[in-house]
Each structure stands twice: as C-alpha cells, then as structure tokens.
Amino acid sequence: MKKLFFIFLFFVLLMISSLIFVNAHSLYLFDISLDFDKELKSNVIEEAQKFLNAKKKPLGFDLDKGLIIVHFEPEQRNYVEINPLGYEVYGMRNENLKHKTVTKKLTKEQGIDIAKKFFNKFPDKIKSELKYDPDVSEVDSTYFYKWFRYVNGILVVGEELMVNVDAFNGNIIAWRLSIFDYPKGSIDAVPAISSSIAKKVAELSFNAPLVDSFVPYLIINIKEPVWVIKLQGEFYPYFVGVSTKDGGISFTGTLPGEVPKGYNVGNEIQIVETELIKQIYASKWEK
Known part of the structure; x- marks a missing residue:
C-alpha cells in the first residue's frame, strides 16, 4: 500500500503539469481561407470538382480534423472532403441523392x-x-x-x-x-500502469469520487494508450483520460471521439512497465 501511495503522488504531480491539453481530433473551423497558399487552394478545388465531375466554383471551405471541406451548396447540402496530404477525397455529402x-x-x-x-x-x-x-x-x-x-x-x-x-x-x-x-x-498500445492506479490518479487529481457503475477501459488517443475513467462532479459526471505511460492527463470532460456501445477493452491486457515506471518504483523503495 505504501508503494502505491508514493506512485499515486508521483502521477498526480505529472498530471498537474499537463492539465491543459489541446486535442487535434476536436478541431473544426468554419469558413477558412486558402488564399495563403494558391497551389493548395487550386489543387483542393480541382480534386473536389473532379470527384463531382463538375466545374462549378465552391462557395467556401471548412476544416474538419485535418480534412478540407469544399462546399458547393449552402447549409452543408453538397460538399467534398479533401485530405491536403496527397489531395485525396476522404469524404462527401450530397443531399441531392x-x-x-x-x-x-x-x-x-x-x-x-x-x-x-x-x-x-x-x-x-x-x-x-x-x-x-x-x-x-x-x-x-x-x-x-x-x-x-x-x-x-x-x-x-x-x-x-x-x-x-x-x-x-x-x-x-x-x-x-x-x-x-x-x-x-x-x-505503442501496451499499457504501463493498471486501471487501479489510473483511477486513483483521477480521484486525487480532481478531488472527485469515481462513478461506481463505470468500468475503466483503454483507448488510444492520437498515439498513446489512455485509461478512460469517469468521475462524479458536483453537478454531473465527466470523463478523465489518464495516460497509461506516465499517468499524465490526456483529456477531461467529454470523450475525444465516439466509443462503440459495449466497448470494454483493457483490464484483460497485460501491463508492461516502462523504464520510467520501473525507475519510479525503485526510487520509492530505496527511500
């Protein structure tokens, strides 16, 4: 128990330094301009027109999680989504269909x-x-x-x-x-800390109790595995993502994306301690 206590304290300190986290997955910008790069604008428009087999000019552009949305009709009725890396079509919507x-x-x-x-x-x-x-x-x-x-x-x-x-x-x-x-x-999808430690980190970090009925699960957020924990706030519950690599906070509030119903992966996966975690354990026991 003493070992776990020191580990929790260490993870809390790491968490404090990473409370503010900007998640690129949540980025949506309306009415962006592509005039800063004429070649980019030309290629994006050309690829969208080619997909629609039409030469009509776009009404405007949005940015959705890295994809450029090329609008050809108002109210998002007809658009094409282009990945600017390679100028490939990654999506579309056409209400006329x-x-x-x-x-x-x-x-x-x-x-x-x-x-x-x-x-x-x-x-x-x-x-x-x-x-x-x-x-x-x-x-x-x-x-x-x-x-x-x-x-x-x-x-x-x-x-x-x-x-x-x-x-x-x-x-x-x-x-x-x-x-x-x-x-x-x-x-690297292998967790280095358990869900038990992640729960304690979340509790101590936000001074809030766990939602008893919620079972933590693993997701990958951008490129790191994260334990998803649910805490009961003063007025409503909220999610906390705890990095399985160092115990830092990956996100708070809502989930950074949709999670399928019934998804519960995580607790059956073997924990493999990283060198960082091993050093933490060793330093605490030496003291």
Missing part, C-alpha cells in the same frame, strides 16, 4: 450490403485496421454504418469510416474516412 418519393424501404441488412461493397473499395491497409460496428442508427430515413479503427485490439478514438445510406433508394448520400494520424507501427 436523397429519395424524392417514398417507395419500399430497405432493411438495415440490405443497407449494410451496400455499405460493405463501398467499404471493400478501400485499400487492404486501411480495411485491415477497421472493424464494423453492428450498432446502426437511423436518422431522417437514412442508415449510418460505421467502422472503427483498432490497433492491437484497442480502439483508436476519433478515427473511423462512416457510410450513410438512403433507406429508400439505396444511394450513398455521405461517407467520411478519418485521417489516421499515426501508422500502426508507431503506436
């Missing part, structure tokens, strides 16, 4: 056949890291199908593929592939 008349409605199972055919067009390198989520939502007579990215069985939060299928005519009216921030080989 929605059904005009109500016919026989497709089942969710029929819709997934359409979505899976589209999914299979992606390179094997991308498909191999995406896992289908069976929880399908229906909004405005369209089905939303999703594939989430996993590395070594752990969810990479905020990195997924979405395919939106019209429930009546079967058209894909929207899709979006997130940018994979880091290749699989550069992500």
